Amino acid sequence: MATVTHAGTIYALREGESALDALLRGGANVDFSCRKGSCQSCMLRVTSGEVPERTLRGLRPSLVESGHFLPCLCTHEGDIEVEGPDRSKMVCEAIVADVTTLAPGVARVQLEPEIQLDCAPGQFLNIVRDGVARAATR
Template sequence: MPLTHTITVRDRATGTTHILEVPENRYILHSAEHQGSELPFSCRNGACTTCAVRVISGEIHQPEAIGLSPELRKQGYALLCVSYARSDLEVETQDEDEVYELQFGRFFAKGRVRAGFPLDED
């Protein structure tokens, strides 16, 4: 029988708090859905930033979170769709656009791109 951890998710967008019991071998988002909690998500495979959270306390494991750079992971960001609890956790949902900008902003919105280099505006 896998260990189970208590996960507290503070949803900034709705002002609600979800308390979940999540086995170590199940994705947090999947467990939340099975417990009736509606949390933000989109791709379900760790490639976007819709389900991004900031870890307030506890330990999380997310080997499949390709949508987050190692730098953002070190800053405490995680993607619930591909995250496993390794202890009791407290997390807070994040604004998808803010996390997307942190993750991909250096590549986009810098003007037109050709061959990997921004061009001067015409």
């Protein structure tokens, strides 16, 4: 029986169950949304064991190299240990390059991030300022 260990607790996977589903069924405090590998909100980092290649779908190489994977796609055979994602690899600074007023109370804000962002159609990012996050499209 495959297991996933998170925050010191061992969760056993049922037949065909994903690591994310086992964690949620056991009451683990982990983020998730789509449950099908699209949003990346469930991303965790494996610290021991192997995860299938399909759990790396759409992740930047730097995230893969540091052990990140998508537990919602992870139906695995062995035992793995995981921890939360390395947020320093998911956040970057940006400066405001331009603000254009489009209508009263509506503005287009162009940002220049400090790193090249790899985005696919349909993805969005969160812009955080003063602790408040807003979703934005590219």
